[in-house]
Amino acid sequence: MRTLMTALLLSAGSLQAAPIAMEDQSQLTVPDGQAAAHFAPPAESDLPDNAFGEMVRQGHALFVDTRRLMPEAVGNGMNCSSCHLDQGRMAHSAPLWGAYPMYPAYRKKNDKVNTYAERIQGCFQFSMNGRPPAADSPQMTALSVYSYWLATGTRTAIETPGRGYPEVPQPAGGYDFARGQQVYREQCAICHGDQGEGQKVADDYVMPPLWGADSYNWGAGMHRINTAASFIKYNMPLGKPGSLSDQQAWDVAAWINRHERPQDPRLVEGSIEKTRLKFHANDGVNLYGQKVEGVVLGQGTGR
Template identity: 85%
Template sequence: MKSLIATLAVLALNPAQAAPIAMEDQSQLKVPAMQAAPQFTPPAEDQLPDNAFGKMVREGHALFVDTRRLMPEAVGNGLNCSNCHLDQGRLAFSAPLWGAYPMYPAYRKKNDKVNTFAERIQGCFQFSMNGTPPAADSPQMTALSVYAYWLSTQAPIGVETPGRGYPEVPQPKGGYDFARGQQVYREHCAICHGDQGEGQQVAGEYVMPPLWGKDSYNWGAGMHRINTAASFIKYNMPLGRPGSLTDQQAWDVAAWVNRHERPQDPRLVEGSVEKTRVKFHANDGVNLYGQTVDGVVIGQGM
């Protein structure tokens, strides 16, 4: 973890040194042993051909891990693609690209249409990155898509590959508790993400992502669902110690994180949180958007 932070800090302090970005090994980020079923293995960097295709894969990789700096016109917060898709989009149980690319085109209930992979990435920019999606035929989108394609080389098409997505963590019988979640956050999360979820910056660049506030994901992002955040946390956090939290702790801390304000859902209906809740959030997993917590309506945005 120290080497990862050091690498990110160097990039932030001297952006000129950030290209090309080495596809560094993060093999210490392992899934819990009890979940270590056989998974697809993406190709290694040394398998890239020395031609235009290999060059584009490297360009896509750079955009994926350094999105905010390289695509400031498309990113509206402090996040990079690799903040939610760990180990440069390779890590099983962290929504790896090799598990996503072969599943598209696909119908998505979120926008009630069949989405291409490019449209799926555009959704990430709109919600998780709180930004402006690049055009489907833009050089950046092409490079990102090619990188995802390369990682999924020889993966089965249209098959739910083990390790895809974030495995479901059932809601505990007693539900979640904000007070317990705050304590879990203090003990396990604040050291990286800050006491107030503000993340960590070096020379104005985030080296650890903010979890709430103006520079975090917005109210339309999938991670605003407590169940989704609990699954990501359970299988990937704390960094370097995945699986160390119980299901209850994962749900509690996910609820604590997602009770805090963040940028508004860009699909806001007629300026109304309630109308937006009814249309987009009422049946979208377990979430707090439009709910009243401690006398305050959640989801008013930053």
């Protein structure tokens, strides 16, 4: 499937088509040794030509073109497919087929049993720094139906191999910002910009920003260095997953997450420290509320 954005730009000229096609990563191949080990979601050709198939197509369009199609719900430069690669299909990239069958489930993040719709709402609030659509909205229904369809053939409440981001243990020596900056310059800046600003064609991001006002906020799971390291190790650089060492993945994740980004929307009484203690002190390895080079991180970015 191609995004609506891709189709429009293809008609505008081949020079723009190549970078746009990177957004849903559908051109990527599964790394060697993974193809047989992981669940294969259904193909577009399997979709029925009826109301259900149309709803799946609507959900797919929203998933890969979220920012443009749901501007009222997205507050930064991200799409759902920015973190869930290959249109939510790719193993080790939090694929939708691995997530949908695991809900309802308890989440420590909000200390409650979450429905799948509530899980998606969390992505809008934190990863896309926006205003979550209502659980019964047409957009949420379409996104849920798309996820349900991708999970065709899986079993409920049983973790499917390839779900989530595999854990990459913290190296014995920890992480290093200087080494991470070097990895970023050599491996990441070509797509995400020297200042983490992402890459645009006209007003549309074709590569997501990694810090600054248009990136994920301080409440997103990706602000955890351990989570970002796992995503990076198994998915980046684009087209070369697994090419970075564990140390490099941790170093560059730390470098990315030592930069400011939008404030955690759960800010407690305007206090970074109170917010850190309530939400970040026991939430993996993160820098929220920590002093780095004399500056306390977590102040947020304005527009």
